[in-house]
Amino acid sequence: MSGIRVGVAGTGKMGFLHCSKLIQMKNVNFIGVYDKDFQRAAQISKSFHVKAFDSYSELLKNIDAVIIAAPTTFHFSLAAEAVMKNKHVFVEKPMTMTLEEADKIKKLLKNKRLKFQVGHIERFNPAIQRIHEYIQPDQIINIDAKRLAYSDRIKDTDVVLDVMIHDIDIILSLIKSPIKRVSAEGIRLRDSDKFDTVSALLLFENGIVANLMASNISHEKVREFIVYEKEKVIKTNYLMRQQQLIMKELNDHHLTFLVGTENVIANITLPYSDPLLEELRHFVDCIDSDSEPLVGVDEGRAAVEVALKIKQCLIDSK
Known part of the structure; x- marks a missing residue:
């Protein structure tokens, strides 16, 4: 063969x-x-x-x-x-x-x-690929990422290296600026050595703030990724396979917009894919x-580096 x-x-x-x-x-x-x-x-x-x-x-x-x-x-x-x-x-x-x-x-x-x-499988998720199409990197103000679920699988890593690292990689692919400061808080309920729920904040040198939350003990499954720009917001719900582009005024994105009282909203159709x-x-x-x-190896290393900085913050805050 x-x-x-x-x-x-x-x-x-x-x-x-x-x-x-x-x-x-x-x-x-x-x-x-x-x-x-x-x-x-x-x-x-x-x-x-x-x-x-x-x-x-x-x-x-x-x-x-x-x-x-x-x-x-x-x-x-x-x-x-x-x-x-x-x-x-x-x-x-x-x-x-x-x-x-x-x-x-x-x-x-x-x-x-x-x-x-x-x-890093999310790079091949149509939702993330669409975000790359619609964003203007120099217009980003803030990113919010949530990845919550319940898992009883035994892992050799905690929720930062296992779960949060997905969003770390996506954020690093969107923001081309060094990280100025990292802060994080977390809780450990099931294992004294591993964090189950972690919230982290990344402040980039260009002023962008990224807020991340990950949990493997949440009984509500949430997978959301929101990019806030100066003139628009891109909201992604992975689980519902829904994405919205919210803007103050109409713009030519070849999309159909719903015109509301304050904003215009486009519901973005995400094609089926097997990432x-x-x-x-x-x-x-x-x-x-x-x-x-x-x-590649550089992108993989960069995600590990940020994840380890978050883990070090958790250790230091004990």
């Missing part, structure tokens, strides 16, 4: 989802899976009719590119070994647990013609075309 030979390392929930997308891709030769729990890997391999490898090194010998969907603790070691063996890498977010690990990966990639992509499939296609396309991924 022709196509880029791809393997998956990590066969938990995310690994399974990646496998389910790979089998849909025509230009991919899905070779097999690896997990430190071989029985789990074997079970997944049967579902997708691929090989289960009993060692990561054996998987790497048989592929051109690897999808790393293992727990975050293992991201660095798996990614580093793959890069050293000249394999293209797609690693789930967060890229690494520490900045030192991220810097080591960047150093390993130097002078290698490899593609390295970090799985996970799209980001995997992007990864493979980058390999085929020798182009750079939308979220």
